Each structure stands twice: as structure tokens, then as C-alpha cells.
Amino acid sequence: MAPQSIPDKNKDLECVRAFKNGDVRGYNEIVRKYQQQVYWVIRKMVQDHDDADDITQEVFIKVHTALRDFREESNLFTWLYRIATNYAINHIRKVKVKNTVSVEIVTDPIEAHEKDGGENLDDERKRRILGEAIETLPPQQRAVFNMRYYDELPYDEIAKIMEKSVGGIKANYFHAVKKIGEYVKQRIGN
Amino acid sequence: MNNKLNIEELKYLIPDYITGALDENDKLLVDNALKESAELREFYTETKNTFKFVSNVKFEEPPAQYWNNLLPRIHEKIDARAAKKLSWDNISAIWKIIVPVAAVILFFVIYQLVKSPENQISKKQENKEQKINVDSGSNVKNEVKDEKKEQVEKKDDNVANNISGNGNKIVKGPGVNKRNGVVRHQNAPEEENMADNNEKNNDNLNNEKESNVENEEYALIETEESSILPGHVLGTMDDETESELNNLNGNEKDQLIENLLKTDL
Numbered sequence: 001m002a003p004q005s006i007p008d009k010n011k012d013l014e015c016v017r018a019f020k021n022g023d024v025r026g027y028n029e030i031v032r033k034y035q036q037q038v039y040w041v042i043r044k045m046v047q048d049h050d051d052a053d054d055i056t057q058e059v060f061i062k063v064h065t066a067l068r069d070f071r072e073e074s075n076l077f078t079w080l081y082r083i084a085t086n087y088a089i090n091h092i093r094k095v096k097v098k099n100t101v102s103v104e105i106v107t108d109p110i111e112a113h114e115k116d117g118g119e120n121l122d123d124e125r126k127r128r129i130l131g132e133a134i135e136t137l138p139p140q141q142r143a144v145f146n147m148r149y150y151d152e153l154p155y156d157e158i159a160k161i162m163e164k165s166v167g168g169i170k171a172n173y174f175h176a177v178k179k180i181g182e183y184v185k186q187r188i189g190n
Numbered sequence: 191m192n193n194k195l196n197i198e199e200l201k202y203l204i205p206d207y208i209t210g211a212l213d214e215n216d217k218l219l220v221d222n223a224l225k226e227s228a229e230l231r232e233f234y235t236e237t238k239n240t241f242k243f244v245s246n247v248k249f250e251e252p253p254a255q256y257w258n259n260l261l262p263r264i265h266e267k268i269d270a271r272a273a274k275k276l277s278w279d280n281i282s283a284i285w286k287i288i289v290p291v292a293a294v295i296l297f298f299v300i301y302q303l304v305k306s307p308e309n310q311i312s313k314k315q316e317n318k319e320q321k322i323n324v325d326s327g328s329n330v331k332n333e334v335k336d337e338k339k340e341q342v343e344k345k346d347d348n349v350a351n352n353i354s355g356n357g358n359k360i361v362k363g364p365g366v367n368k369r370n371g372v373v374r375h376q377n378a379p380e381e382e383n384m385a386d387n388n389e390k391n392n393d394n395l396n397n398e399k400e401s402n403v404e405n406e407e408y409a410l411i412e413t414e415e416s417s418i419l420p421g422h423v424l425g426t427m428d429d430e431t432e433s434e435l436n437n438l439n440g441n442e443k444d445q446l447i448e449n450l451l452k453t454d455l
Binding site for chain 2 (some may be wrong): 061
């Protein structure tokens with residue numbers, strides 16, 4: 001996954017202004033431009049494609065509703081990320097309430113052939129273990145980990161998106177990496 | 191202690207050190223610390239393995255047409271929700287009219303039921319009946335009183351006639367009350383008995399007047415009829431009066447007639 005660069009702000013503003021003037025092409029341009037980024041932010045947080053698809057659509061519907069009130073001094077990219085992250089966090093919390101993560105999943109005994117440092121694990125198993133590791137994270141740490149590790153966003157940008165301090169975001173990222181490492185180590189015996 | 195704290199702080203830089211996101215100054219700091227601290231090296235190794243594992247995990251890409259279909263599907267949802275919202279707004283707009291109108295109608299109906307002409311008539315009838323009852327009660331009282339008065343007067347007249355028939359004077363004056371029927375005779379002990387009876391009867395009347403109105407008025411009449419001039423007294427008087435009248439001579443009869451004419455009886 002290629003790191004996401006912060007898009008050109010001026011071009012975003014043109015799209016926003018066009019949409020505010022009644023030109024739906026401005027909105028369509030924004031969706032096409034950011035749909036993959038928004039999808040992957042969500043997908044890496046919720047893991048499941050169908051859930052990510054539903055949430056992505058909801059995010060862009062929200063954007064369609066709220067774009068007329070968008071303040072032009074703000075960064076559209078940051079604004080979009082914030083909406084996507086909040087929707088994903090809310091979804092995770094709802095799912096957690098419905099299906100609390102079973103302790104048995106965490107302590108599920110690993111078959112001997114899996115304890116080889118993960119070299120011989122197939123992609124599906126790796127995805128499952130990483131998914132489980134990410135699911136152990138609080139929603140905010142998940143979001144920060146995704147934005148920092150996958151999207152390589154700077155801390156100050158993540159801090160704006162999450163509306164937290166830079167120090168808090170750094171701490172979130174550190175603890176997320178540490179927890180994932182501990183879980184993976186426990187699962188594959190690194 | 192400071193060294194320990196520094197290692198803990200440097201651990202926060204390790205993830206970015208591994209991913210190459212640290213600036214040059216922090217990178218040099220971590221490089222030097224890794225040479226000196228085994229604990230930091232161990233953490234570095236664990237974190238590097240973690241990132242190695244994570245980087246090896248490939249997320250399953252969505253279908254190729256997914257990105258082409260996403261925008262139309264979003265527009266479909268937007269249109270569907272707009273239509274739904276529109277219909278809901280229409281419904282809500284209708285309800286905004288219907289509810290107040292229904293409330294007014296309901297209030298009017300309830301008001302009409304409560305204040306309906308039938309109820310008003312029935313109430314008026316009730317009021318009238320009450321008034322009639324009150325009026326009839328007073329009329330009955332008045333009628334009873336009138337009847338009683340007439341009867342008393344008649345009885346007084348009879349008494350007076352009886353007395354005058356015995357050749358005695360009928361005393362009229364402030365002490366004589368037709369209503370109460372107080373009649374006194376100078377020389378007749380029977381008259382005194384009668385007067386006493388009348389007084390007693392009048393006392394009874396007065397006492398009975400003070401008691402309950404409706405039922406007692408009728409009882410009062412009966413009491414008066416039976417007590418003011420008892421039948422055996424009247425019968426006795428009639429016989430005696432007749433015999434006395436028969437015994438009167440012509441002059442006495444003429445005088446009696448003149449006296450009777452003077453008395454307006």
C-alpha cells in the first residue's frame with residue numbers, strides 16, 4: 001500500500017466551490033479522488049470488506065450532506081479522514097458491544113507449524129492474526145496506527161484529524177505497535 | 191535513573207526509526223542509544239519483527255469494478271434517502287396541518303358534547319324543576335296556609351256564632367285574633383274551656399309551624415280541624431244553642447239579630 005500524500009488543497013477547494021454552486025461534478029471529483037484512501041482507512045480499521053464498503057458509502061453520503069457547510073480554510077483531506085475515522089471507530093464500538101472479543105481467540109493455541117516466525121504462514125492466516133491483533137487495539141489506536149504506518153501521515157496531521165495533541169498521537173502509535181508486536185509474538189512465537 | 195528514562199523515551203522513537211520516519215537528529219540519537227543499551231536493542235528487534243510481519247500481510251483487494259461502481263452506488267443511496275426524506279417531509283407537512291386541525295375538531299366535539307343543547311335543556315329543565323319544586327313548595331305552603339287560615343276563620347266564625355247563639359257578647363279587640371282563633375266569653379265557663387282549647391291549639395299550631403314545612407302543613411290542618419273545635423263540643427253547643435234560641439222571646443231575638451248585624455259576621 002503506497003503511502004498517501006496530502007493532496008493539493010487548491011484543487012480540493014475548486015471541487016468544493018463547484019459543488020456549493022450546484023455542480024455535482026465537484027462532488028463526484030472528490031469521491032473519485034479520495035474513495036480509495038477513505039476505503040482503506042476504514043478497511044484497515046474494521047478489517048471486513050463489506051463493512052468497509054458500507055462505511056465508505058456512509059462517509060461520502062455524509063460528505064454530500066455536509067460539504068455545503070465545509071469551511072474553505074480547513075483541509076478537505078483532513079476533514080474526510082476525520083469523518084472516515086469517526087465512522088469506523090463508531091462501527092468498531094458497535095460491533096464490540098454486540099460481539100465482545102472472546103478471550104479464547106487470544107489464547108487460541110497455535111498449531112506447531114505456525115510457530116515458525118510466520119515465514120510459512122499463508123496470507124489468509126497472516127491477515128487473520130493481524131486482524132485479531134488490530135482488534136485488540138482501542139479504536140483510536142487503530143486509527144492512529146493505520147494513519148501513521150500505512151498512510152505515513154505526519155503526526156501533526158494525524159493530531160488534526162483525531163483532534164488530539166501530537167504527543168498523545170505519538171503515544172497512541174507507540175502503544176499500538178507494542179500491542180500488535182506482543183500479540184503477534186504470542187501467536188507465532190517470534 | 192536518567193539513563194532509564196532516556197531509554198523509555200527513546201523507545202517511542204523506535205517505530206519511526208524502523209520505518210525511516212525520523213529526522214536526522216533523532217535518528218542519530220537512537221543510533222547511539224542502540225549501541226549502548228541492550229534493552230533498547232531488544233525492543234528494536236521485537237518492533238522490527240512486528241513491522242516485518244505487518245508488512246507481509248497483504249489485504250485482499252476489492253474487486254476491480256468496485257472503484258467504478260462506488261460513486262454510482264453512493265448516488266443511488268443519496269437519491270433514495272432524498273426521496274424518502276422528501277416523502278417524509280411531505281407526510282410531516284401534512285401532519286403539521288392535520289394534527290392541529292384534528293385537535294381543534296376534537297376540542298370542538300368535546301365542547302359540544304359537554305355543552306350540547308340536550309344537556310343544556312336537561313340542565314335548564316332541572317333548574318326549572320328545581321324552581322318549580324321550590325315554587326310549588328312555597329305555593330303548597332301558601333295554599334296550606336290559606337286553607338288553614340280559611341278553616342281557622344270558619345271555625346272562629348262557628349265559635350262566634352255558637353257563642354252569640356247562647357246570647358253572650360262576642361268580644362272583639364286587640365286580644366282577639368281570628369287567625370289564632372282566640373275568643374273569650376265573659377260568663378260562660380264553656381267558652382273559657384273553648385278559649386283554653388283554642389289557645390292550646392294555637393300553641394300547637396305555632397309549634398307545628400316551626401317544624402318541617404311540607405309534611406307538617408297537612409298534619410297541621412288535621413290537627414287544627416280535630417283540636418280547635420272538637421265534634422262533641424260543637425254538637426253540644428248546637429243543641430244548647432238551638433234550645434236557647436228557641437227559648438228566646440221576640441225582643442231578645444231582635445236584639446240578637448241586631449248585634450249579629452253589627453258584628454259584620
